[in-house]
Amino acid sequence: MKKIILSAVVLCSTCMLQAQNINKIINTKDVTKIEKVLSADDMQGRRAFTPGIDKASSYIESEFKKIGLQTFNGAKDFKQEFSMTESKNVSLKVLIDGKAIDKVDVVSFSYQPQLDMTEKSDVQVVKINAGDKFGPKFYEYYQSEKNLLVLVDASFKARIQNVKHIPQMTANPGGNTVVFVFGTTEATQFSIEGTNTITKKALNNVVGVLKGKSKPNEYVVFSGHYDHLGVGSPAEGVGHDGTDSIYNGANDDAAGTTAVIMLAKYFKKLNNNERTILFTTFVAEEIGGYGAQYFSKQLNPAQVMAMFNLEMIGTESKWGKNSAYITGFEKSSMGEILQKNLQGSAFKFYPDPYPEQQLFYRSDNATLAKLGVPAHTISTSKMDSEPNYHKVSDEIETLDMVNMTQIIKAIAISSATIINGKDTPSRVDSSTLK
Ligand SMILES: [Zn+2]
16 A cells, blocks of 8 residues: 555656656747747748758757757767759750650650650650549659650640649659650651750768667657748738748748757756657658658667658647647557547547548658658648638647647657557558558
8 A cells, every 4th residue: 555655646646747857848939939930021932042041050950059959870960961853854856757756745764864765766656645543653653763665645734833833852763764745646756856954963861879778779750741831922821921932831831840959858858768869850742751761760769669750730620729649540549649649638639530631641650651660740831711821821830839738748748658658550561551
């Protein structure tokens, strides 16, 4: 009996201490301060490859340094740098059976500076015929590693603008060329000549580490993406303050990034994490998830026990305050663990109420989930009606900073038994994913 009373007292005092700590450390004033910096106009919408993204990166790095995090795998700083290759087509001449093809009907995908292909070179001619399903056929050829001349039936001409808008940028440029010609169905003799300007540009994630006490080789990841859409044209409207066309991305995803920084502060102060925590802010989510893809290759996914990806947590969820949802809830036991840890608290996490929107696949968690990691996104965004989503009006004034602070606390509390190694979510069965 005595023993039980004693442990109850000990338990309760730890829990009181933690409760006091969490309210002190994760407070609205600090959350607002960070959110304000990240969503400020001088970050210019934090678009990849702009000075604005570098400014955001420097700020996150300085916060990680102040907090006292370590770098990842002995890196010299918190930057996790990688390079992207961009191809810009300068000239393209296509001749098929003696006829010059108008360049409006041609799209080439290539990371080679020079194109020179004829029916005599190593090129395969394939077709997308009338009545074919355009999407799947297009992607099959677009992703091919062979040199292809793809002849597309004239009935698909309306698709050409979308195809031309695909960014010609990649982390892993292939050595092949794929050329789509719309409106031509036969090619016996052909020649394709062209030049591309190939440039390499650096990007970086920002990663800070809090080493685990007893299970340092088991990782828990908290992540958000610090990039956004940049600056639009005045035609795209003006922001909430009515003066500019900067996509501030206050909710998407300065909010998630702010949460990652606040959680780093919190867990560093607690200083009792049994597992290693990786605080990660990704670059280039908005242009294809390249930051998360690079990150996923810098570690062994089997070592990642859980990933909390935080996206748009600055507005009230459809259930009101103190609640959020978890995407892909049924794909691992992580959601149930988080719900269990929130029992008796003021917070509630629900399964994603917008399954038709495929949110599980639309953020950086998906990259790690495909490798088996229990990797989910936590969000409050009302995806059927969020008025400022991907608009210049996504500004700090539209966020509920008190509620956002509460959500960050809820994330901290819900993760406790995973951080201390008592709970381990089941793995995602990647064969069930799209
Ligand atoms: Zn986002």
